[in-house]
Amino acid sequence: RVNARWLDSLPADLRDMVRASAKEVFAEQRATNRANADKALADLEKLGCKVNRISEAERAKWAEMTAPLFDQFGSKSPETKAMIDKIRKLA
Known part of the structure; x- marks a missing residue:
């Protein structure tokens, strides 16, 4: 998370760049988290747990x-x- 005061102090073009970059990284992180969650569920199933999808x-x-x-x-x-x-x- 970015400090709002710092972000607001930036010129508009840099502020937009930071926001766009953060949005892109957040989307990548979300995809990684979902993949890790799927792997964790598969690992649980291998251990004999029942996973209801x-x-x-x-x-x-x-x-x-x-x-x-x-x-x-x-x-x-x-x-x-x-x-x-x-x-x-x-x-």
């Missing part, structure tokens, strides 16, 4: 059904809503 359709249905709960939780404060919005963008 859900389809994208099931995941979408879950997101739809829980959306009102997240909306309600997000209405508690602007900070909470911002956090939920960021998480939703990751999905």
Whole structure:
């Protein structure tokens, strides 16, 4: 995470460059994390654990059904809503 005061002190072109770079690195890190999670689940299965995987359709249905709960939780404060919005963008 970048210090907001420092970032805001940069000229617009450099600020945009830092933000674009951070976004790119974050996407790469997210892909790496997902690959590592898949490997961890496969390792657990090899050890005899049962892993229940859900389809994208099931995941979408879950997101739809829980959306009102997240909306309600997000209405508690602007900070909470911002956090939920960021998480939703990751999905």
